[in-house]
Amino acid sequence: DHIVGDTAGVYGKILYGNDGDTCLFVVQWDSVGAFDADGSIPDITTFRVVLNRCTGIVEYQYESVGTFGLDSAALVGLQQASTTLSGAIPGWVFYNRLGYPIETRPYDGTCVRFYPKIGTVALDAWNIVGVSMTPNDANYSKAGLFPTAVSAAYRYSNGYIPTDPLSKGEGVWMKFDSAGWVGGNSPATFDNDVTATVADKWNLVCGPSGFVPTGSIIATGGTVSSNYFGYGPSGYYIATSLQPGKGVWVKMNGAGTLQMISYGAAPKAAPMMVVGETDLAGLNKVTIQDATGRSQTLYLGSEGQMRNELSFFELPPAPPAGSYDVRFASQRMVESYPDMPVDGQAYDYPVAIQGAVYPVIVRWEMKSPVKGARKLVLSDLADGKSIQQVMDGSGS
Numbered sequence: 001d002h003i004v005g006d007t008a009g010v011y012g013k014i015l016y017g018n019d020g021d022t023c024l025f026v027v028q029w030d031s032v033g034a035f036d037a038d039g040s041i042p043d044i045t046t047f048r049v050v051l052n053r054c055t056g057i058v059e060y061q062y063e064s065v066g067t068f069g070l071d072s073a074a075l076v077g078l079q080q081a082s083t084t085l086s087g088a089i090p091g092w093v094f095y096n097r098l099g100y101p102i103e104t105r106p107y108d109g110t111c112v113r114f115y116p117k118i119g120t121v122a123l124d125a126w127n128i129v130g131v132s133m134t135p136n137d138a139n140y141s142k143a144g145l146f147p148t149a150v151s152a153a154y155r156y157s158n159g160y161i162p163t164d165p166l167s168k169g170e171g172v173w174m175k176f177d178s179a180g181w182v183g184g185n186s187p188a189t190f191d192n193d194v195t196a197t198v199a200d201k202w203n204l205v206c207g208p209s210g211f212v213p214t215g216s217i218i219a220t221g222g223t224v225s226s227n228y229f230g231y232g233p234s235g236y237y238i239a240t241s242l243q244p245g246k247g248v249w250v251k252m253n254g255a256g257t258l259q260m261i262s263y264g265a266a267p268k269a270a271p272m273m274v275v276g277e278t279d280l281a282g283l284n285k286v287t288i289q290d291a292t293g294r295s296q297t298l299y300l301g302s303e304g305q306m307r308n309e310l311s312f313f314e315l316p317p318a319p320p321a322g323s324y325d326v327r328f329a330s331q332r333m334v335e336s337y338p339d340m341p342v343d344g345q346a347y348d349y350p351v352a353i354q355g356a357v358y359p360v361i362v363r364w365e366m367k368s369p370v371k372g373a374r375k376l377v378l379s380d381l382a383d384g385k386s387i388q389q390v391m392d393g394s395g396s
Contacts, residue, residue: 001034001035002033002034002045011041023054027048045064048063061111065108076095076104079091120182131206132191132208132244146182151175153172169205190208198255202316221254234295235294236315278313283368289362290358298335313333318354339371364378366391
């Protein structure tokens with residue numbers, strides 16, 4: 001119910017700036033007008049909103065709440081943007097609503113401060129999570145950061161090792177018994193720059209408070225020798241960016257550090273089918289889906305289609321027992337066959353399946369048929385009988 005101007009006059013002004021601090025965006029309503037039964041009137045209401053993009057803190061500062069000095073009809077809080085998970089009708093976080101509770105009514109000289117907290121959206125299962133903010137109470141314990149977890153936190157060092165407290169920059173496996181938002185209740189401060197110490201071979205890492213494109217991560221010491229892999233409802237997937245609160249796998253050639261810097265907004269996702277220099281979209285696809293709808297896709301093509309070493313497509317260590325996982329027995333998600341297969345030689349590519357709810361459906365899409373008289377054949381042993389299906393075109 002504030003007004004700056006109408007045909008009857010001008011009532012104050014709205015200002016914005018940063019007070020010389022590049023972290024801040026400040027908006028001030030200065031002596032703006034108000035409405036009463038007779039229409040718009042001048043008023044002395046002056047308040048401001050301070051957005052701190054470096055710490056994530058939102059602050060409402062009330063210099064003067066108006067002629068009567070105490071605002072009893074305000075709606076004070078945060079509204080979620082309609083483009084987020086809340087849908088077309090976003091939700092609210094109310095600090096004071098129509099004057100209640102009485103203790104939180106705005107009055108002259110008060111300040112309301114909203115802090116972010118540590119957390120992420122988790123599956124009803126095992127998840128790779130991590131610490132993406134600095135807890136203001138310096139409590140990095142698992143119980144403090146993820147109180148609803150139903151398992152220990154497991155970091156990776158040539159195997160899964162229980163760990164407590166947690167560390168910034170390190171991803172951990174943790175299990176939850178319900179899907180949704182998970183995280184501690186303690187206020188926290190944004191971290192826009194996190195450096196993780198990594199060992200030779202596989203590592204679990206977690207980035208800062210904002211999104212980080214994987215192509216912008218700076219490796220020092222060792223070099224990155226794999227894709228970045230996240231874990232979702234259908235198992236491992238190639239991650240093109242790091243998300244706050246979620247951990248990813250990465251394989252290193254040598255020990256060193258990874259510096260992950262966030263620039264705020266979520267990056268535009270890179271095409272998922274182009275990884276390294278090998279175009280996965282041009283390879284033959286085999287997708288395995290279990291009875292719950294979880295699916296994982298594996299790729300098979302000729303040696304001439306490969307622009308990366310096959311080791312680049314090695315998948316991370318298997319997730320904890322019971323989690324869904326599909327991979328070639330070689331531990332890769334991509335396999336290749338010779339451009340000109342040798343007569344009389346067999347080329348087998350066994351597939352390992354973990355945690356699937358049977359029955360499973362196998363679908364194929366042959367983008368690059370084998371040259372010559374050879375065929376790609378799907379083989380399985382079911383009920384003591386060997387099943388062999390030639391994979392031509394698309395089918396299941």
